[in-house]
Amino acid sequence: MKRSDFLKNSGLIVGSTLLASTELSAKNSEGIVINKQPFKLDYAPHQGMFSASSGNNFLDEIKYMHDLGFRSIEDNGMPGRSVEEQKKIGELLAKLGMRMGVFVVPKGGNGANTLAAGKKEHVDIFLKGCKDSIEIAKRVNAKWVTVVPGDYERRLPIGVQNANVIEGLKRGAELLEPHGITMVLEPLSDTPDLYLRFTDQAYEICKAVDSPSCKILYDAYHQQKNEGNLINLMNQCWSEIAYIQVGDNPGRKEPTTGEINYKNIFKWLHNKGYNGIVGMEHGMSASGKEGEAILVNAYRHVDNF
Template sequence: MTMQFTLCFGAYQGKDVTYHLEKVRDHQLAGLEFYRWWNLDLSAVKKDIERIDKRIVSICARYISLVDETLRDSFIAGIRETIEAAKSLGATSIVTQTGDLLSGVTREKQMNTMVETLKVCAPLFEKAGLVLEIEPLNTLVNHPGYFLQHSDEAYRIVQEVDSPHVQICFDFYHQQVSEGNLISNARKYFDKINHFHIADHPGRTEPGLGEINYHNILKALVELDFTGLVGLECKFINDTDESIERFKKEYIERIFPLEEVTP
């Protein structure tokens, strides 16, 4: 089994979740990544998933700060809801953001708060058979004030939680902006990474339009025997259908023998 490529919601501007699932099927991708599940009619989407035979593989947790200990109960309540939504949709992972840096509270204290909260969440994910992923994001371009930016801190947090059900979502675009050194860091922290996102820089565009060498990155993931999800979380500057087919031909088919590509 090799890595599985997914489409992220928003790839087709103005189109709904059903349209995206149909495109996942048409392009023979592994599934759809969705964000604000609370905006969905879950029962209706579940019927679409069964009809189209493509599932939502990843969703986001509610956007409640992980670094503010006064919001711990709210965060955990949101996680319980999100787990139930994930089970309904067939998702295997839930991505959480960390919230913004708190003024007047030391960084160490905020990291410890995250660890303590994630330790409470870990048994919930173990019971559900799901993975919770923390995601570092860049503050220079897209998320000013966001707490977790660097892969080394994400790794330290996950190590301290010490559960296979709490891992990292490593976004190559964000990490290029925040720290560079992409392949080395992906290798260094690989044992705690559950999921990758890809987009080019600058502009968070589709691979091949910027400075990130995704041929070498994907080859490195093959060498690491990565078998998880790789999400196309990018802005398609050109026609989305044509761009996805170009990505498949210029990247996937050049790196993997056709018979080894997981649809």
């Protein structure tokens, strides 16, 4: 079926017929579904996804997200916000009964600052990021922070690199564990230079670190590119997965734009008893208020299982 036909048939464009679901109760004047009934899974948008309707003030956008039925947010750039803004966001989330999803640990091992090298200066930067993240997490009541170990250190044997990463993460976990914060390791697909790319690799590392503060962030977009076989691999590594992110492939847009059967994946997560956050780590297939309508109704569609 063509994408355009799917949108028309499913009611995903402004002014079209709504999906045949009792949950989709009304549209506002911009054609976006207003439904405070939460989704079955806890999807978390990012700032800017609804700014065409809510404006550029993030607090106003969070309120608007709540009106649409979302009950969590993500904000990778939270460490770059002022302390005052972080506190306001945290207070608003508490008032609305919403959860804070992941933000990225400042310089948490990305790129050339790699834990695989085992260098003290790299580990010190990572640990400082963990300490800073604890204070940020307190302001916004965050329970998860994203960590990427960085690039391979090609001059070292892989076993030595593995040991270096595990040792560095153990030290980070020791800082986070007393505060009930979990660093979630994200295997990525962006470049072959990245040390952490596969689900089973992340699983092995988390088992070795052996801490409730070191788990896996499973991003289905990256893993569809890296390895496929999504449900089977999630199931095999489930005990170490603490957080989910999504984006369709190809294109990294909202569900229904690519090849991933998110309705089946979300049904599987629901049946698995997953009550964590599903981060909307992707772009949008259309801009403006029309794009916002497509986005919301796409999630209502894949959440209707």
